Structures are given as C-alpha cells and as structure tokens.
Amino acid sequence: MSGVISHEFEYLKPKNLDELVDFLTQYKTKAKILSGGTDLIVRIKDGFESPEVLIDIKGIGELKELKFNGNSLFIGASVTFNELIDSEVVRERYPLLWEASKSVASTAIRNRATLVGNICSAVPSLDSGPALLDYEAEVILKSRNGERKVNINEFFLGPRKTVLKEDEFVYGVLIPFINRKNGSAYVKLGRYNGEDLAQVGIGILVVEGKEYRVAHCAVGPVAARARKVEQLLNGKDLNDSLIEEAKKLIVEEISPITDIRATKEYRIHMAKIMLERGLKAAVDRLNGKGPKYGERLI
C-alpha cells in the first residue's frame, strides 16, 4: 500500500521539550514521534502503524544539536544522517559512524532520516547499530519522570522492540570519544551497489593497544557485539590463522535467517568474509594505510 494515507491522525508540533513531555504523557502509545518520517510514513501507509497522534519534534531546537565537547559527541534526536556525514567532527573523530552513515539509503532519504529514528525503529538491519555498539554509545531517554541513560548494548530488545517506555522518548545519543589512535570499518552487504538494506553488516573498531571491537547487524534479531570474537582478538596482532579462528567464532555469535533478501547460508558465509575484510581494513586504517573511509570494502 504505497498510495494515499487514509488513516486519520492528529498532528502536533511541540515547540519545546516540556510540550513534548506533556503530549507523550497525555497520549502515550496512541502517539508516535515523527522526525524524518522515512520509515514511519511508509509503515502508516502499509497499515503497520495506526497512531492517533503524530508528534513532530522538528520544532524543538535542542533536539537538532550535534555537539562535541572534547569527551563525547551528542547527537540530538532530529539530527539527520546527512548532517552527520557533513560534520567534520564525525568524519575526523568517529569515522566508523561516518562510514556507516554514508551507507544509509541515498541523499534525499539521508536528508530526512535520523540516527535516533534508525535506532528507535530497531530493525535488525540498522546501519547505525554496529558503529554505536562499537563506540559504546549511550542513549538518553527522557520522560515526565526525568532522564535515564541506557547503554546501546541494552537498548534493543528484539526486532522493532526497544527499552523505550510508553511515555518516554529518545532525547539523543552520547558517544564517548576514544582518545587513542584507532581504525575502523563498516562492511555492508547489499544485493548491489545501489541503496539497499543490509543483508549483513559488520562494524569493526580497532584501538591502538590491540583492542578490538566487533559488532554486527542483520544477522540476528538485534544488532549486537561479537564478544567471543573480541576476546579472541584482544591483545593479539592480526594474522591469517587468528583471522581464521575469528571467522569460525563469529558463526557462533550470529543467528541469521533466510528471507527474500538472502539465505541464512549466504549470510553466514558473508559474515566470515566481511569480518576478515573489515578487520584488515580497520587495522590498515589504524596504521594510516588501507582504503579511504567510505570506499566499498566488498
């Protein structure tokens, strides 16, 4: 169903956070928060969502903030992927997030789609997932009762399910800055070079001192870190036999399904190859070599 929207709803546009909190307190699950709308509007058209109220948060200045304070980066709820891509700070200091953002859809979608919207949709294939997991981001949730911070590792509960409570909203995401040399890579499998949803996504972050962070998306119900692989790698120099062991281990950490986009078998096969290529690219980048960020890795 991709035509008109016949479902009726009320549209509210709070001017500030207080108004937003009031609306959420009042409407709870009857309301949906609208920012870019690139996922939500399609779901309303398809009949998967029928909110009574849409709360457009683009009128709230605070939520548009993208701030770096030397220790961490704050990404407000209505910051778009293109704003992340255009940000010097993101490009220089959070290249994994930058690379992942570049892989999202196409320009006109990225001009609207937000990172916070991406995590709130909580689809298994979310491109921002591996980067946020590797950077150990915190999600800032707010409601009438105040604020709480949830580690991104605990944020996702299942496909399209998060810890967000019915009167809560995501205020923004806080990403700590890693003040050590690091290299990273987001490797994404699509059916072709044009925009596609990830069939497998692997995000690698290698920090000076042989620290490895590995996360994946689209190969399980939620995006997650591959802890066993990290344990294996940590403290070691990358070599072929270590990579082979890591490839065996990642299979234990993922649980992909067969769907129209790829078979389980191919997802497993590719997760191994992408892990290998991602690790090599991240280490090369750490050492100032390798492909430029944003270049296609598979």
Add this chain to the structure above:
Amino acid sequence: MRKISFILNGEKRSVYVEPNDLLLDVLRDKLGDKTPKYGCGRGDCGTCTVLLNGKSVRSCLILAVEVDGQEITTLEGISKGGLTELQKYFLKHNSFQCGFCAPGMIVTLEEFLKKNPKPDEEEVKEAISGNLCRCTGYVPIIRAVMDYVKNK
C-alpha cells in the same frame, strides 16, 4: 483541515490540508505543480523529489503540514527562468528518454552541484543513485553532468 503557508518556487502559497495529506499530493492536486511525480510512494525511486529548504527530499514521505513555514522548490521553479546551464547540457546529450525521472533527477542534481560544483564521475553517480531511471542506463545523464562540470 488546517491552513499552512510556505514558499513554493519563490512565491508564498497558502493551502488547507488534512494532517494525513502528503506533500506530493498537495503540490500536485491542490497547488497545481505537476513536476514531482508519483513513482513508488515509499521513497525508493526519487521521482517525487523536491527541495525542502534547499535539500532534496521525497515528497511522498512528507506530510504537507510539516512544511508549514518552510521553502519548497520543484523542477517548475528551477525551469521558470529559462533553461539552466545544466539543462542545456541535458538537451545536448539527449539525457532522458521517457522523461518521468527527469524532474527528480534534476532537482537532486540542483542540490548536489551547489554543494559540490566540481565533482568527479563517481561522486555524480553516488549523488543520483537514489533516483531510478529505467530507460537510459544513466550514461547520457552522467555524460551531460560531466560535460557541464568540465565546461563550467
């Protein structure tokens, strides 16, 4: 019904809309600007692309109420003052066949070339990769853009 006002192609326009009216339909059916087209309704194809405050967006995924007080530009606005330089290169290179993707493609390139006036071919391909064209194989479109960039 509520009244919204926004700048459409340089002119202030006011219109009554329902909250569930899509920008694409309001532009076409209530304001008479037929240049953005319905192609897929899901943001996948790019035929409905317009500029919202100078940035390319999918008008099939935006509620009309969201653009109250904003600025919208369509191909109609771009073409109003005669052919742009880029359009002259499209003419020269026979860039479009059925022409249905042209409005979205040209609007997308309008934003892109402002941001990146001297792109290389890969950047051009990346820029228009969200605008599907079933006829041309994209080559005549890219050919025109590169010729325009070279001669600018």
Add this chain to the structure above:
Amino acid sequence: MEELKFVGKDIPRIDEKEKITGAARYVDDLDFGPNLLYAEIVESPYPHALIKKIDTSEAEKVEGVVKVVTGKDFPFKFGLYMKDRYIFAQDRVRFVGEQVAAVVARDPKIAQKAAKLVKVEYEPLPAVFDPLEAIKEGAPIIHPELGQYSHVPWFFPKGGTNIAHHRKVRKGDVEKGFKEADYVFEDTYKIPRYAHCCMETHISVAYYDLSGRLTLWNSSQSPHVQKALIADALSPLGITEKDVRVITPYVGGGFGGKAGVTMEVIAAALAVACKGNPVKVRWRRDQEFYNTYMRQQVISKIKVGVKKDGTITAFQIENFWDAGPYVEYGANVVNASGLSATGPYRIPNVKIDSYCIYTNLPAAGPYRGFGYSEMLFSVESHMTRIAKAIGMDPVEFRRKNAIREGDSLAYGAPMNPNGLIEAIDKVAEEIEWGKKEESKDPKKAIGKGFAIFWKAPAMPPNVSTTAFLKFSGDGSVNILVSGMEIGQGYHTAMAQIAAEILTIPIEKIRVELPDTDRNPYHWQTVASHVTWASGNAVKRAALEARDKIFEVVSRAYHFNKDSLYLENGKVKCYLKPDFELDLKDFVINGIMKEDGYYVGQNIVASGQFFVDFCSALQDPETSQGGHPNVHYTVGAAAVKIEVDKETGKVKILKAVEAIDCGKAINPLNVKDQIIGGLLQGLATALYEDMRFDKNGKILNPNFTDYKIPTSLDIPEEVVPIIVEVAQPDGPFGARGMAEHPMIPAAPMIANAVEDAVGVRIKALPITAEKIALALAKGEKEPDYYWHIMK
C-alpha cells in the same frame, strides 16, 4: 545514393526540452476538475477460489462513495489474442490481487477506506504455481471453459487442460539429426518472472459523458488497440468504436508493460457506471507489480546435436511458459518465441514445443524482447557449453553456425538480409575475444562471455499504420501518427524522415502524440516495428506532400513536375537555376498568378503502410507453410566481468553490443537505446526477479526488494556498435532495434561467470549469492532457484 541531410544524423531529441523542464504532461498531470472520481480496487487474497458472496452495503453507506461495482455489473470478457479474462472476476478468482470489486468515491482516501468495508466470501480452491505441475494429470484446472474461448486462428488451446496454446515447429528429422551428431548435449534452464518497472505506474482516466461518449486518457503503448478492445468488451451496452476515444499523452516508460489492455478496461467500466463523471484509476507501485503484466517464467529443456567440426545437426527444445491465469496477450509471447526458438542459427533438423500454461501466479505477458530475452538464455548458455565441450572457441562456433541471408528458418521461410557475422566480428574484436586477462586481486577472476541474438517483430500478419502530415501557413509541419513516443526516440526519427524528404529543418516539424479521434490508426507500439512501419508511412506521407507541392508549382509556373526538387524548404527547378519558391509562400494560400487568380491547394498528405506479405496460417503440427514474421533484427554482444570469488559479486568491466538496425535513422538514439536496454538486461541477469510465497503472493512488489539498477550499478564501460545491412522494405533501409539490447544480457553473463570461475548457473538471476555458495561448496552446476519461497 544521395547524401542524406537528416537521416543518419545525431539530431537531438525533439521531445527533450519538454521533459527536462517538467513541461511534459503524463496522464496523472492532467486536470479533470472537481467532478473527478477516484477508484480503489478490492482484490482477491486467494490464488484460486470461488466467489460465494459479495456484500457492498457497508461500503456504499460511506459518505463520499459514489458507486461500488462488482463483477455482476460487467459480465464481459476482453482480450487481444485470446478472450479469457473478465473486467472484474465473476464466479472465481485466479491470482492473489485479482480485481473483485471497485469503490468509486469523491476522494481517494474515502475510496481506500470504503474498499476495506466490502465483504467478500470465498471458497478456496487448490492452486498451482509451477508450469510443470500445472500440466500434470490431476492438476487444478484454472479455466474449465477454455475450449469455448474465442482466440486468433493461429492459437491451439487444449480444452480440459491448463495448456492455453501449444506452438509446434517441426523441420527435417530431429531424430535423424541426433543420430548424425557426434555429441548430444541436453540440459534444463530456468528463467523466473520479471517486472517492467516503468517509473510511471499504469493510469487511466475514463469519462463517459451524458451523451454516451467514452473518452479515456491512458498511459499506453496501444491507443487504437485499446479503443477497439474496450469498445468490444463494452459492446453489450451498445458502445461502438466510433464512440470511444483514447488520448495518450507522454508515457513514463512502457517496455511492453503498457501494450494491449490491462487496467484501462476497469477505468472504462467504472466510468460507464458513474456516467457524467471522470474516474481515475492509478495503480500503486505494488499493484503495478501484480496486476499488469509481468514477464513469464519459463522452464526450458534443450537438446542439441553437433558434429566434431561444430556443425549443429539437430535442435530440440521444450519451453514451458508460466503465463499466469490470463494469457490473452501472453499466449502470443509463447507463440512468437516458439517460432524462433532456435536462435539465429542455421539448423537442418528442428523440433520446438512452446507451451503456454495457465498457473495461479499473476498474469504475465509481453516485456521488452517478447520471449526472446527469456528463451535465448537457455539457447545461448547451451551453445557456449557445447562449443567448450567439443573444444571449439564459442565465437568460432557461432560464426560457423550463424544464420545467413536466404537460409531456411525453422518454419521454412527464408532469412532476411542481415549483418550477423559482421556483428559477431566487431564485438569479438572490441572485447578482445581470446585474450585471457587476470585480475590484480588474487581473490578475483576475470571472465568473458559472448552471445548472439535475433528477434522478429511479434505481430499479427496484417499490421497497419497511417501517418497524416499537414502544413501550416509558415511552412511548419505537424505529423499525426499513433505510434507512441515511449522514450525510444520515435518522434525524432519520424521528424528526421519527414525532414529528409521535405528538406525542412527539424525545428519546423512537430510530431503529435496519439488521440484516436485526431491521429490515424497505428496498431501498437510494440515489437520494435514503429521505426520500420510508421517510418514507411511517414515517408510516404512526405512523398505525397512533396508530390502535391510539385503539382501546385508546376500548375502555377508551367514547369514539368519532374524538373522540380526541394532544397532547404524551397522548391527549385533543375531547368531554371534562378527559380526558388519558399514553401511558406503557398502551402496554405496557393500561388497568385499574374492575373490575380490563385492556383493551389492546402498541402495535406497521408501515407500508409500495410503488411500484406505475411501469413500466420501454418500447419499446426509443423508450423511449415506460412510467413509469420516480417523480418529479424540480429546482433551480438559480449562482456568482460570480474568476479569476487569469495563474495560472488560480479563487476562488469566492459560490455559491447552490436545490433544491425539496417540504417540508424538517429545513431545517437540507437546507441543510447543499446546502453539503456543493455542495463535493463544486465539487471535481469544479475539481481532482479519476482519472488512469491507458497500461496502465490508476491513478496517483493516494491523497489525495496525488487532491485532495479541504480547509477552505481552500471558497467564501467559500454560500447554500442551499429551495423547497417539495409532492410530492403524499411524507410532508408531501417529496421527496429529497441527491444533487442536486453536480449543477450543474461546468457553472456552466465557464459562469462563460467569463464571466470568455472561455475555454470542455469537458473536466473545469477546473483552474487548463487556464485559464492557454489564456489564455497565446490559445485560446478548449482541448482538454486528461489522463484517460490518455501
């Protein structure tokens, strides 16, 4: 030959300015005023079921609903080649998404809401989705009344089965041919369904005015056929063809999907039901996938015998086409491709069986290449494998067996003049055939693939077209034709042909989009025949106009007509070098003589082209005896690809394609057709396909999961090559070429993949996934086919 000034030149498209400024109007861009009504279709959720009861009462109560229409309001059939389809389902539905009822309302949102209130009771029936299953004993019979359906005389439906048509070709003695062979190779290939994916979805606005005149504005390739078929379908209501008018503004892509009649007949019926109000039916993108046509799935069983020296002695093929539940157009795809299933080879002993089979997947039909894009995958994959098996170079094998002018075709008629060998040679040279190349990356392998192809326009044997040409007082010309400018550059080519004869600049010529009231008859814009057929009509119209011009001038000035000629839009005389008369000075108002009286006539002309040298009546058991095709357009193509042996991803480093278009009226447009069509073909080879669940419901009716190529998916280099061996009866020697670029794409990719990594994929598409899994598992001939998802 005289030097041509317009034909053969890279003239910029005459429709381009309208398209790049947004001025071009498509059906949805037209305004119909506040009386316009909108329709929403109630669709079947079952692939096969009896309709027990329809309750429309709740929907009718909704404010703003004007009418709810069901099958009982329009118990009428329609169809181009075979009448097997109703405007709305009657007692049974045969695919998921079939139209059961429609709600017409003042507003599209109201229509959508009310459509959900229409209650339909079904009794599900067993369904069948596999053509091989559908022809087995005991399969559910999809059309119990098949034996009584009317159809063209060259179809052979088998009542009581699911076989809607069986085209048999028998030439020579195929068993003897296999005995003479040193080697016999046999295999099965699978080709899934594909979607056209025009950027503009189907749309029809129909208006039945209070006097009983029915006007339709359609996005269509076939205005006159639509006029005829819709009038025929509604004739029980007293509607005749003279009262039906079809207007077709610009079309946002066709590719065969907008040929014949599909949803336009629904709009027509709804308009009749809502007399006095225009009614708009616009397909959503998902409907576009399941309720127009798709390309047919085909299972192809092929067996070929060859001698050691590479001579083909026998060719046998069984093509099992899954045509869906309605074959009113698709049956002709099966028929046409059945006649030509050998591909462009000279073969003495041939046995072809092309079966058109009913299934409960959505209706399928014509798509760019009309059967050839589908079936040549098996032929051209197989030919390369045979050549390799007997140790012969695949290009050499093709050169040896390629059909030549005068060779007898499978159905006995002679092959037309063609440049197939020239195309093969030029492509082989450009792709550096025979030169082995290695990738710099050890994980990657480079391979090359080659394919040849042909295609004849698939048309009835009596196709007709007319052009009108009229002058205005300033010497400018309007040409009225009813071929459709669907993006292929038809208008520009017609303008060039007229300009060549009339010697006036292109800027002074306008070619008008069809309106069946105004523009003369043209059958349909399909089959890559308009440049040839309509081009002939336009040329004849221009010649007639020229003759009338000379007539007027010779009467006014007493010149011998034969001494007159045109140059730069002026009449000149070989015998009087100082004489010249501008067309604008007399084409409307005539020429004033010295006495003040005038000589003249308003210069208008018409030109016709009617195919009167074809017959589709052949022996049904052998297909011998007739002359069903006007001619073939041939070509050759090759690719160089790089395959990542781990990921299976294929990168196209270079693609080359040569087509013999007889004469390129506009070489730039011909080359751009090759580039665009080739990419469409490459996508069917590499990643597109329709997927269905086990109940026959489409799983990917959108661009999120039906991946059509983007600008990032184009080959690194494409080299289009024009070959020109004139078509004797074509305008300036031209024949059509616009469908053809896509035909060789799939087999040449399959051949290149095998060349690169040794994996032979026999089921399309050749995805990265299939290649990678085969390599990982060491399978040489993997058998993955995911058309129906379990």
